[in-house]
Each structure stands twice: as structure tokens, then as C-alpha cells.
Amino acid sequence: MLGVDHPETLASRHERARWKGLNGDADYAAREMAQLLRARQRVLGPNHPDSLITQHEAATWRIEKGDVEGGMADLELVIGLRTKCLGPDSPDTLNSRLTLATMQASIDGSEEAVDALALVVRDIDRALGQGHPTRIKAHNTLKEFRKALGETKHHWRHHSDGQSSKCK
Template identity: 30%
Template sequence: MTDQRAARGADHPDTLTSRHSLAEGLLDAGDPAGAVREFERLAEDQGRRYGVRHPETLTTRNNLARTRAHAGDFKRAITEFKALVEDYTDVAGADHLQTLDVRLNLARMLGAASEFAKAIRACEPLLRDQVRVLGPEHADTVETRQLLANLRYRTGDVEGAIEEQEQLLAALSRTLMPTHDRITKLKRDIAFLKRST
């Protein structure tokens, strides 16, 4: 990559792509701090070359936020995901798949940071939008509903968790066989929750 940078320049698209691969490689190798540093520099350079809302820059910023979370820096990850939600909404629209995905990432990070009430407030409108745009059986919708059920349980709202799990079971029952492991586990989870009320 040093040769590429010297021959083509630090801001050449091929060099930027290689730097993105380097950051991902650092993360895969167990160096999240190194990956964060590389993603930070890359996002700054892409922002200067393309603009902070260019798709390449947005992808790098998304990866930077996820890598910060992987490194345990939930506060900065949450801040970045909030900014990404605004930017993706402005650039691509509220119903774009990438916007919905970034909103899910924000909800996940809030939950991982034990900010359960905020995570629930992020999940509820997201779930409504996913059901409307993607349908109740879509993998992302299913994931959000499962996350919301878990968050409700963590805040002591067992009835709310049961309701989400039952809706999840109904959605998955339309696409999976009754004997599928996921269906069996959901039924067990619902039974457990009902016994605990």
C-alpha cells in the first residue's frame, strides 16, 4: 500500500479502497484500536475528497462507528450513529434500506450501552417503518422485533416482551416449518416468560 500511495497519491480511489481493507484487516486481526485509527483517518480523507455525505464516506463512518463499539467505546459509537441516521435520512431518504440499517445499528448500540429506555424509543418507530417498508417477515424486521423484546424484558416489561415474541412467532410461522429450531426456541421463550409473570 505504501507503493500505491506513493505512485497514485493518498487520496486516489484505489488507495482509499486499500486503506479501507487495511482497517478491516486490523479489526479481523484483533486490533480494534488500530482499526479505529485507520477508519478515522480514512473518513477524514474521504470527507475531504468526496464530502462527508458521499456514499463511500458514509460507509467508512458506519464502519468506524461499529469498530468503536467493538472496541468498547459505546458513547462515541452512539454519537456517530446518531449523526449517520441524520445524514442517511437526508441523502437517501427515511425509507432507504441503508437508513433503516443505520437506525438498527443505533438501537443495538444503545442497548449494548445499557441505555434500554433510549434503545426502546429508537426501536419502536424503526419497527413500524420496517414492517411498512420491508414486511413483518424480513430478516431486519425480525431482528428489530427480537431486540425490542429483549429490551422490554431487560426493563422489566415482561408483558411487552411476551407480546413482541408472540408477534415474532406469528411472522416466522409464515415462513418457517413448525418444527424449525427458531420456532421451537421462540415457543420455549414465550412459555418461560409467561411462567415468570
């Protein structure tokens, strides 16, 4: 029988929290990921890849719960740790960078934020193979932001009074 601190038990807790969050219970996911992070850091060490995965997830659930500033700061910390421990071209490091850039573009919506996302996608292209899931996700994400940005530019260009046709 596995104990509460066994790595497989911790992995199961991680997956359960993640799936509960994806199915609408962000409160549980955020709370459990924070507790699990402390357990994984104690058992595996703070720089272990599994601890870093949980730290990444804890940051994203923190954002989901509404603490955007704290969650983004946590993601920046994860990026620094992953860069140091796994390297700048690690798929995990690049995924954390993609998550942060996506969150920033979602919040900001500016051309500059989308350009910053494009720089992360460029690094992903350089480091990962053509069919890598992170690369595919990155390109799809960038395409959606560019599409939204283009529609916004198009909208303001054709509605110089600042009102959309729905507001008239």
C-alpha cells in the same frame, strides 16, 4: 497504478480495516477508519455515500473500543446526514438507525429500548422488501432482544427473592 487517494484505494483500506476489526484488532479498525474518514471526506466530499459508510463504521469501531457515548453521538450524526443525503428510507439510513437502536438496547436492556428498536424495525418493514438483508437482520435482532427481555421478566417473576437459582 492507483494513487493513495484513488477511490478504489480508499475502498480497499476500508475493507482491510473492517476485516481486521472483525478478526479482533479493534484498535487498528478504529484508528484506520478515523484516518480513512478524513481522506474520503477530503477526496469524495463529506456527503458522498462512501464517506458516510466510513463514518458509520468509524462510529461503530469507536463504540467497540469503549467510547460508547462518543460513538453513539457519531451514529446520530451519520443518521442525520444519511437522512438528508440519501433519504429516510434508504437502506443505509435504516441500517444506521438499526445499529444505533441495537446499541441502545444492548446498553440499556429495558423494555423501552427494545420498543424503540421495534419502531425502527417497523420502518424497515415498510421501506424494504421481504428478503432485504437489513430487514432479515433487523427481525433477527429484535427477536433476540425480545427473547432476552422475556427471559428476564420470566426470571424475576419466578424468583421473587431477586436471586437466580445459580446464586443460591
